[in-house]
Structures are given as structure tokens and as C-alpha cells.
Amino acid sequence: MNSLSPGFRGRRRSLAERLPPGQYPTESFPVLSAGPTPRVSTEDWTFTVTTERGDTRTWTWEQMTALPQQGIVQDIHCVTRWSKFDTRWRGVPLDAFLEDVATEAGFAVVSSYGGYTSNMPLEDLLDGRAWIVHTYEGYPLSPEHGGPARLLVPHLYLWKSAKWVRGLRLVIEDEPGFWESIGYHDYGDPWREQRTWGD
Amino acid sequence: MPWRRVRLVERRSQTPSARSLVFAAPGWPGHLPGQHVDVRLTADDGYRAVRSYSLAAPADGESIELGVQTVPGGEVSPYLADDLPLGADVEVRGPLGNWFVWRTEQPAPVLLVAGGSGVVPLAAMIRAHHRTQSRSTFQLLYSVRTPDDVWYRDHLADGDPRHDVRILYTRQGPPAGTRAPGRVGRSDLDGPASRLQPASPVYVCGPTGFVEAVGDLLTDMGRDPATIRTERFG
Numbered sequence: 001m002n003s004l005s006p007g008f009r010g011r012r013r014s015l016a017e018r019l020p021p022g023q024y025p026t027e028s029f030p031v032l033s034a035g036p037t038p039r040v041s042t043e044d045w046t047f048t049v050t051t052e053r054g055d056t057r058t059w060t061w062e063q064m065t066a067l068p069q070q071g072i073v074q075d076i077h078c079v080t081r082w083s084k085f086d087t088r089w090r091g092v093p094l095d096a097f098l099e100d101v102a103t104e105a106g107f108a109v110v111s112s113y114g115g116y117t118s119n120m121p122l123e124d125l126l127d128g129r130a131w132i133v134h135t136y137e138g139y140p141l142s143p144e145h146g147g148p149a150r151l152l153v154p155h156l157y158l159w160k161s162a163k164w165v166r167g168l169r170l171v172i173e174d175e176p177g178f179w180e181s182i183g184y185h186d187y188g189d190p191w192r193e194q195r196t197w198g199d
Numbered sequence: 200m201p202w203r204r205v206r207l208v209e210r211r212s213q214t215p216s217a218r219s220l221v222f223a224a225p226g227w228p229g230h231l232p233g234q235h236v237d238v239r240l241t242a243d244d245g246y247r248a249v250r251s252y253s254l255a256a257p258a259d260g261e262s263i264e265l266g267v268q269t270v271p272g273g274e275v276s277p278y279l280a281d282d283l284p285l286g287a288d289v290e291v292r293g294p295l296g297n298w299f300v301w302r303t304e305q306p307a308p309v310l311l312v313a314g315g316s317g318v319v320p321l322a323a324m325i326r327a328h329h330r331t332q333s334r335s336t337f338q339l340l341y342s343v344r345t346p347d348d349v350w351y352r353d354h355l356a357d358g359d360p361r362h363d364v365r366i367l368y369t370r371q372g373p374p375a376g377t378r379a380p381g382r383v384g385r386s387d388l389d390g391p392a393s394r395l396q397p398a399s400p401v402y403v404c405g406p407t408g409f410v411e412a413v414g415d416l417l418t419d420m421g422r423d424p425a426t427i428r429t430e431r432f433g
Binding site: 008 | 200287296299432
């Protein structure tokens with residue numbers, strides 16, 4: 001008899017082509033955060049882009065929500081192994097915040113209310129592949145899921161999609177963020193299973 | 200990080216639906232209390248499923264202990280809890296998670312707040328502390344539904360004078376209980392929090408709603424959010 005998990009059958013194998021390796025589909029929406037949930041009101045919320053020269057541009061909630069909005073339907077993949085299909089969001093593509101910014105930077109560090117950070121190549125935030133989202137399944141994004149607004153970069157593991165987003169710093173040299181500095185992969189492509197250092 | 204084949208050598212019931220599983224893990228590199236592993240199961244046709252489980256004990260050579268709460272209808276937990284035969288193998292990858300960990304050199308008193316099976320990584324911390332000579336104190340507030348739902352009774356009653364364990368019942372307490380059953384509230388946290396230092400770490404682990412509620416209570420009480428580390432599930 002095979003002695004590796006004998007008798008285990010598992011569920012049926014549908015949706016296999018939509019599921020990155022090592023993931024399982026879930027209907028629920030688990031919450032994973034390193035600390036307590038910060039409470040940020042939309043009156044106090046701002047989003048600031050800072051270039052490598054220290055130039056800044058800031059949007060208030062009112063200004064952000066006045067930008068052209070997009071409906072977004074995307075699969076999301078958490079490094080803790082769950083994936084969720086066809087999540088529906090509303091928000092603003094990052095291109096709208098970056099189109100007038102003059103920069104030579106190749107990388108970005110996103111920062112959150114509460115102190116969280118994450119890093120990624122700037123190009124991963126452009127061309128309609130990343131958004132600031134404020135609405136989930138038709139309702140205002142709840143605080144435990146990152147409300148009032150979070151980053152959404154669905155083609156990378158979800159820890160890159162920083163909750164409670166407050167800013168984006170453009171940098172010439174890549175700088176590891178919160179999880180990236182304590183063991184998570186620098187890039188985090190779910191299709192290449194880039195979970196931890198060395199993957 | 201490699202997948203490593205480990206062998207089930209011991210299974211103990213903690214509650215009617217919770218098990219401690221001890222695996223022989225040749226070449227295990229060690230871990231910090233609070234870390235977890237990914238467990239991978241493989242069916243005969245090659246289908247695989249992976250879930251995360253917290254390590255319930257401090258590093259102990261080539262032996263690792265996991266805590267498994269059966270999720271009714273779950274794909275992996277009922278199999279691990281009751282079906283995986285003793286002497287059979289699964290694969291694990293880890294240790295994982297370098298944030299929700301307690302390091303023995305941390306000197307400040309510590310508060311642990313557990314909801315249900317969230318006690319598993321916190322038990323690893325309290326057991327690790329029991330082995331040290333540290334003069335720091337550990338307080339554990341442990342919320343369970345009923346007395347039948349308490350895990351690790353032997354480890355929690357370790358007689359360590361540096362440990363203060365309080366079990367809070369949300370549905371039904373023991374006959375001699377003095378606290379009315381109910382969710383963790385401010386009055387449960389005031390005393391333990393008053394015995395902390397400003398920089399003391401607080402570790403909160405449990406279902407999402409529990410962790411959200413405790414995190415809000417602690418920050419409303421004025422604790423620095425940066426000192427509160429959380430792990431949520433469900």
C-alpha cells in the first residue's frame with residue numbers, strides 16, 4: 001500500500017486551469033492581517049504618490065472617487081493557499097495616479113495606515129493591472145478587508161494588495177516590504193509559486 | 200523550501216473534535232513558537248490538497264506536533280483528525296511565518312489571547328517559555344464555548360508561577376464559575392493589560408470576528424497597535 005496519505009481522496013478536480021499550483025478554491029473571504037485593523041475614515045483618508053526625488057502628489061477621498069471608476073472582476077490568490085474566483089470590485093486604476101508623474105523609478109513601495117508596506121516592480125502597477133479599490137461586491141470595502149480603500153494587484157499573491165492603502169513611494173532600487181523582509185518572496189507570482197525566499 | 204515527508208507517530212484527542220498529531224520529521228530544522236507549516240495530502244490519482252496548521256509545541260529535535268480542529272465537511276481536517284493511519288506519511292513544508300512568533304530573548308511580560316483553536320500557536324509559546332529561565336511573565340486569556348472545548352489542559356496547568364491562565368466561557372461555564380458566560384469584554388482585558396509594560400507584546404489568535412473584537416478592545420484601551428500581533432482564521 002502507498003504509505004503517503006493513504007485513503008485520502010480530496011474533492012473533484014474542476015476549475016483546475018484557473019487554480020494556481022498549490023492553491024484551493026474557497027467561497028469565503030478569509031482575513032489575514034499582521035495586527036489589529038486600523039480605523040480610517042474617508043474624511044481623513046488620503047493617497048500620496050512620492051517620487052524618487054521626493055516630489056509628492058496627494059488625492060483626498062473626494063478627489064479619488066471623482067476619478068473615472070472601473071468595475072473589476074478578478075480571481076485572487078492568497079499565499080496561505082486559498083484562491084477566490086470572480087471577486088467583484090470597484091475602483092481606480094493606478095495608471096490614473098501615475099500618468100502625470102515623471103519618474104525613472106523601476107520599483108514601488110506601497111504603504112498602509114497602520115504601518116504595513118509591500119514592494120513590487122512599478123510596471124506591475126501599470127497598464128490596467130492594479131487598482132485602488134473601495135467597493136467589494138457592491139458594498140463599501142469593510143475595514144477588515146482593507147477599507148476604506150486598498151490596493152488590488154490580483155496577478156500577484158494577495159499580500160501585495162496592501163489594505164488601508166495610504167501611499168506609493170517610487171524608488172530606483174528595490175526595497176523589501178513587511179513580509180518580503182521576513183521570508184516572503186520578493187515578487188510573489190502565484191503561477192510560479194513564489195511563496196517564500198528561494199522559491 | 201523543500202517538501203519533507205513526515206510520519207504520524209501519535210494522535211491524542213484534545214476535545215471531541217480536536218486532535219494533537221505528533222509526526223517524526225527527519226532532518227527538521229527547528230522552528231520558533233508561533234510558526235506554522237503547510238501540510239500536503241496526495242490522493243492515489245495524484246490530486247493534492249494543502250492546508251496550513253500551527254505548530255503546537257516548541258522545537259523538539261526531529262519531532263513536530265500540530266493541532267487540528269475538524270472543520271465539518273472540510274477537505275483536509277477530518278482526514279487528518281481521524282483517518283490518517285498511525286505510521287503513515289504526509290508531506291510538510293516549513294516552518295513558515297516569521298511575524299507571529301515569540302523569541303525567548305524577549306524580556307517583557309507577554310499577554311496571549313486565544314479564541315477556540317487559536318490556542319494552538321499560543322500553546323507553543325507558553326510551552327517554550329516554561330522551558331526558559333526568563334523572569335518574564337506570561338498571561339493567557341483563553342476563550343472557549345464550554346469546558347469540553349478546552350485544549351491542552353495539562354500544559355496550561357503547568358504549575359509555572361510565571362504563568363497566569365484564565366479560561367473564559369462564552370456559552371456555558373463550569374458549575375463553580377464566577378464569571379457569567381459571554382464573549383471577551385473590556386472587563387476581562389483590563390486586569391491582564393494593567394500588568395503589561397507599554398512595549399509588551401500581545402498575541403491574539405482565533406476566528407476573524409474574535410480577533411477583530413479583541414484588537415479593537417486593546418487599541419481602545421490605549422495599547423499601541425504596533426505591539427499587537429494577530430493571526431486570524433475562518
